[in-house]
Amino acid sequence: MEADCMNVVEMKNITMRFPGVLANDRVDFSVKKGEIHALVGENGAGKTTLMNVLYGLYQPVEGEIYINGERMIFSSALNAIQAGIGMVHQHFMLIPRLTIAENIVLGQEPSKNKLVLDRKKAAENVEKIFQQYKFKLDPWEKVRDISLGSKQKVEIAKALYRKADILILDEPTAVLTPQEIDELGLILKHLKEIGKSVIIITHKLKEVMAFSDRITVLRAGRVVETVQPRTRTRTASPMPWSDATSIWSAPEKK
Ligand SMILES: Nc1ncnc2c1ncn2[C@@H]1O[C@H](COP(=O)(O)OP(=O)(O)OP(=O)(O)O)[C@@H](O)[C@H]1O
Ligand SMILES: [Mg+2]
Numbered sequence: 001m002e003a004d005c006m007n008v009v010e011m012k013n014i015t016m017r018f019p020g021v022l023a024n025d026r027v028d029f030s031v032k033k034g035e036i037h038a039l040v041g042e043n044g045a046g047k048t049t050l051m052n053v054l055y056g057l058y059q060p061v062e063g064e065i066y067i068n069g070e071r072m073i074f075s076s077a078l079n080a081i082q083a084g085i086g087m088v089h090q091h092f093m094l095i096p097r098l099t100i101a102e103n104i105v106l107g108q109e110p111s112k113n114k115l116v117l118d119r120k121k122a123a124e125n126v127e128k129i130f131q132q133y134k135f136k137l138d139p140w141e142k143v144r145d146i147s148l149g150s151k152q153k154v155e156i157a158k159a160l161y162r163k164a165d166i167l168i169l170d171e172p173t174a175v176l177t178p179q180e181i182d183e184l185g186l187i188l189k190h191l192k193e194i195g196k197s198v199i200i201i202t203h204k205l206k207e208v209m210a211f212s213d214r215i216t217v218l219r220a221g222r223v224v225e226t227v228q229p230r231t232r233t234r235t236a237s238p239m240p241w242s243d244a245t246s247i248w249s250a251p252e253k254k
Pocket of ligand 2: 047048049
């Protein structure tokens with residue numbers, strides 16, 4: 001099958017199983033350059049699994065992944081990172097006793113004589129990222145002392161430090177205050193403007209409408225549809241994938 005070069009990500013026919021569970025069932029999913037793509041669906045729909053496949057954490061039993069039109073086979077997250085993919089998990093993976101800068105460079109540290117961590121250099125490199133992306137964070141602060149919103153920015157900065165062009169955020173707003181959600185919105189807007197692509201997993205329809213260019217809906221491991229949010233806001237009826245227990249049954253206005 002030919003890959004569409006307009007897409008920075010193209011996942012084709014992805015099937016992923018766990019014992020007794022078909023988590024992804026022949027899923028097609030694509031992301032364009034500079035696009036914010038929301039991945040939505042009820043609990044257990046297979047959203048995180050699909051993104052873990054894209055991030056190289058799981059190897060699908062079937063299917064193909066293309067990055068910028070090139071076929072990729074990821075056997076670990078390291079392969080995915082090298083291909084320009086970054087992922088911020090729902091539960092942050094930072095080390096509380098280390099500083100913000102140390103957390104960001106961890107695994108890719110600048111060193112003095114290739115032996116000891118060059119703390120000053122690390123902080124300088126990290127400061128550059130913060131300036132570039134307008135993050136108001138102090139590289140020297142310990143991660144244990146910062147808010148959840150700041151921790152999330154550290155995770156995003158960590159991915160950007162590794163030169164991610166495709167950023168996956170798993171339920172990024174779940175831990176944030178309303179003000180932090182607005183800040184995240186600005187970060188996403190900026191990332192989009194400089195041509196990065198973002199995949200955002202969320203349950204919250206309001207955010208989907210506010211942030212995303214396209215929405216892909218998963219249900220029971222399958223793609224229900226991929227749509228543009230604006231075409232949906234015009235329909236008066238509940239969304240076709242709504243169910244009584246989810247927020248999808250009550251579309252909100254932006
Ligand atoms: N590591 C695993 N081992 C076994 N089963 C798993 C594993 N990860 C996910 N599953 C199962 O695969 C299915 C899809 O799970 P997944 O976490 O991808 O859903 P999700 O859409 O991210 O849900 P949520 O909104 O609750 O985060 C579920 O039935 C889940 O129980
Ligand atoms: Mg999930």
